[in-house]
Amino acid sequence: MLLIESCRLTWPDFTANYSLKVPTGHLCAVVGPSGGGKTTLLHMIAGFEVPESGTLAFAGQDLLPLTPAERPVAIVFQDHNLFPHLTASQNVALGLQPSLRLTGRERALVTDMLDAVGLSGFDQRRPGEMSGGQRQRVAFARALISGRPLILLDEPFSGLDPGLRRDMVQLVDELRRRRPVTIVMTIHTPEDVADLADQMAFVTHGEVAASGTPADILQGPLAARVAASILDE
Numbered sequence: 001m002l003l004i005e006s007c008r009l010t011w012p013d014f015t016a017n018y019s020l021k022v023p024t025g026h027l028c029a030v031v032g033p034s035g036g037g038k039t040t041l042l043h044m045i046a047g048f049e050v051p052e053s054g055t056l057a058f059a060g061q062d063l064l065p066l067t068p069a070e071r072p073v074a075i076v077f078q079d080h081n082l083f084p085h086l087t088a089s090q091n092v093a094l095g096l097q098p099s100l101r102l103t104g105r106e107r108a109l110v111t112d113m114l115d116a117v118g119l120s121g122f123d124q125r126r127p128g129e130m131s132g133g134q135r136q137r138v139a140f141a142r143a144l145i146s147g148r149p150l151i152l153l154d155e156p157f158s159g160l161d162p163g164l165r166r167d168m169v170q171l172v173d174e175l176r177r178r179r180p181v182t183i184v185m186t187i188h189t190p191e192d193v194a195d196l197a198d199q200m201a202f203v204t205h206g207e208v209a210a211s212g213t214p215a216d217i218l219q220g221p222l223a224a225r226v227a228a229s230i231l232d233e
């Protein structure tokens with residue numbers, strides 16, 4: 001279980017106070033208005049922002065004393081955060097071995113992971129020679145190969161057209177079947193993940209205003225508020 005309890009962050013213009021529980025193995029989609037605090041929530045779980053108070057734990061382990069590198073977390077950023085001078089293979093390999101000195105077995109794992117995300121044959125391409133969707137796949141592959149059990153995806157489908165977004169949703173679904181992981185993802189188009197997500201959290205004004213099944217959030221009493229806040233953008 002990912003346990004977030006009364007985690008408080010304060011800046012001059014923004015205060016957050018997050019509480020959320022995500023059972024191990026679940027995929028939780030975080031929705032809400034722009035500026036509501038979705039990305040900040042992921043940054044806090046990853047350790048880039050440290051709450052002044054509260055509890056943050058995963059699988060019973062307190063994450064707060066840990067640096068981002070020590071946390072059992074892999075994050076895929078909005079801009080994919082790939083190294084432009086490295087090939088797709090090397091970018092994926094960074095998730096396994098930061099020195100890029102790979103054993104034969106590790107090299108095979110990288111090839112296998114590129115296949116799994118539908119990029120066989122793209123191993124020597126650099127990010128500048130790939131589409132946004134392909135770069136996104138490389139970033140996923142790097143997060144998955146790291147073996148870390150908690151994966152954070154920040155707007156993984158932004159900039160992709162509806163057809164590609166559907167492909168990516170399917171890919172996330174396939175990949176989580178391949179290796180059990182807990183996923184927290186922010187998303188602007190909740191309907192894309194209504195079938196995929198086990199849980200949906202509505203984040204606004206720095207708080208998790210509601211959390212439940214996608215149906216609870218998209219069709220329950222809050223539905224109009226959720227839809228309005230997303231349409232407002």
Ligand SMILES: Nc1ncnc2c1ncn2[C@@H]1O[C@H](COP(=O)(O)OP(=O)(O)OP(=O)(O)O)[C@@H](O)[C@H]1O
Nearest residue numbers: 011012013014032033034035036037038039040041
């Ligand atoms: N390090 C920081 N210092 C000061 N303010 C910050 C910091 N990080 C985030 N904020 C503020 O937190 C608020 C929430 O930002 P956040 O990026 O989490 O929103 P969001 O819901 O992800 O928005 P979007 O959907 O547009 O990406 C913003 O007002 C932002 O300016």
